[in-house]
Amino acid sequence: MPRASASSFQPQAPPSWAVDGQYWYHAAPPNRWVPIGADRSTWFEVDFGQARPIDTVKLYFLDDTDAGPDPVAEDPPMWLLSKAQEPTGRAAQGLPVVAPVSYRLMVSNGSEWIDIPAQQRWPRIPAGRRANVATFPSVRVEVVRVQIVSGPGTVSGLSEIETWGPETAPAPEPIRPVANLAFNPTGQGFPRVSASFDGDVPVTVVNDGESAFNSYSRKRWTAAGTANERDWIEVDFGGSRTVSGVDLHLWAWESRGTAAPLEWSVDSWNGASWISVPDIHWAPARPLAMAVNTARFSPLNTSKIRVILRHASPRASAVSEIVVWGGEAGQPR
Numbered sequence: 001m002p003r004a005s006a007s008s009f010q011p012q013a014p015p016s017w018a019v020d021g022q023y024w025y026h027a028a029p030p031n032r033w034v035p036i037g038a039d040r041s042t043w044f045e046v047d048f049g050q051a052r053p054i055d056t057v058k059l060y061f062l063d064d065t066d067a068g069p070d071p072v073a074e075d076p077p078m079w080l081l082s083k084a085q086e087p088t089g090r091a092a093q094g095l096p097v098v099a100p101v102s103y104r105l106m107v108s109n110g111s112e113w114i115d116i117p118a119q120q121r122w123p124r125i126p127a128g129r130r131a132n133v134a135t136f137p138s139v140r141v142e143v144v145r146v147q148i149v150s151g152p153g154t155v156s157g158l159s160e161i162e163t164w165g166p167e168t169a170p171a172p173e174p175i176r177p178v179a180n181l182a183f184n185p186t187g188q189g190f191p192r193v194s195a196s197f198d199g200d201v202p203v204t205v206v207n208d209g210e211s212a213f214n215s216y217s218r219k220r221w222t223a224a225g226t227a228n229e230r231d232w233i234e235v236d237f238g239g240s241r242t243v244s245g246v247d248l249h250l251w252a253w254e255s256r257g258t259a260a261p262l263e264w265s266v267d268s269w270n271g272a273s274w275i276s277v278p279d280i281h282w283a284p285a286r287p288l289a290m291a292v293n294t295a296r297f298s299p300l301n302t303s304k305i306r307v308i309l310r311h312a313s314p315r316a317s318a319v320s321e322i323v324v325w326g327g328e329a330g331q332p333r
């Protein structure tokens with residue numbers, strides 16, 4: 001908490017990038033949420049886990065139509081430069097990423113989403129590559145939603161959303177339990193992770209709540225050096241849970257021997273043996289590194305699951321985070 005979710009997202013631009021406390025507008029390295037672009041109307045939500053007063057929202061919309069990318073660093077590596085010069089402003093469907101034509105800031109009144117009253121906005125027309133500030137008389141909200149309408153033939157996303165209120169930090173602890181059934185920031189007790197291969201970093205890095213899509217980060221488990229065609233990572237919940245989805249944050253540094261697996265699958269424990277979870281909806285269809293890969297399936301009860309990775313040998317798979325969703329995971333989050 002706070003937890004970000006959205007109507008959809010591109011695998012390399014998940015909602016968490018828009019609440020990581022940073023904003024920049026170049027495409028590589030990414031720091032952005034971008035929906036898949038199938039629909040002009042999309043939404044992005046921030047869930048505080050309990051009602052909190054807010055009086056200001058700042059939205060940092062993307063706009064990739066500028067001629068060149070922002071300078072990434074004083075001396076960026078060549079691969080990063082070439083990546084930044086690709087037309088990465090285009091979504092999977094080839095849509096350019098620009099500021100939306102309009103947006104609504106909404107809260108739930110318990111049964112429906114309503115506009116936050118008496119908003120003052122600057123600028124009045126949504127603009128990319130800058131803060132779009134809305135101020136309003138303080139409201140207590142548990143979840144704030146941004147409903148975004150993009151222009152025809154375009155897609156709109158966020159580098160960051162900020163919400164401000166009269167309370168001072170740190171925020172009080174959320175009342176509702178964390179939705180991620182795998183989350184264990186201490187590495188002690190349950191949920192407990194294990195793996196078929198000991199990497200150079202303990203496997204507990206995959207359920208610490210931190211995702212790192214950065215080649216230099218060591219906050220990832222890697223199977224580099226494995227002799228196996230497949231390796232697995234297990235999440236033991238320590239008791240029965242209803243599970244309906246897994247987000248696999250794949251990491252890779254291709255010049256150093258890691259890559260996205262050729263495929264991945266999910267097994268559940270039925271008390272006596274491992275069985276393959278049937279009828280999984282995968283997004284993206286083929287595993288993608290430095291991206292959130294999602295598996296969604298009918299809710300099932302189990303005490304532990306395994307994620308099985310078939311390596312793109314000789315390159316090994318690597319994982320930065322595994323998120324396991326409970327009974328309501330219907331959509332990618």
Ligand SMILES: [Ca+2]
Nearest residue numbers: 017022159160
């Ligand atoms: Ca961000």
Ligand SMILES: [Ca+2]
Nearest residue numbers: 205210320321
């Ligand atoms: Ca992690």
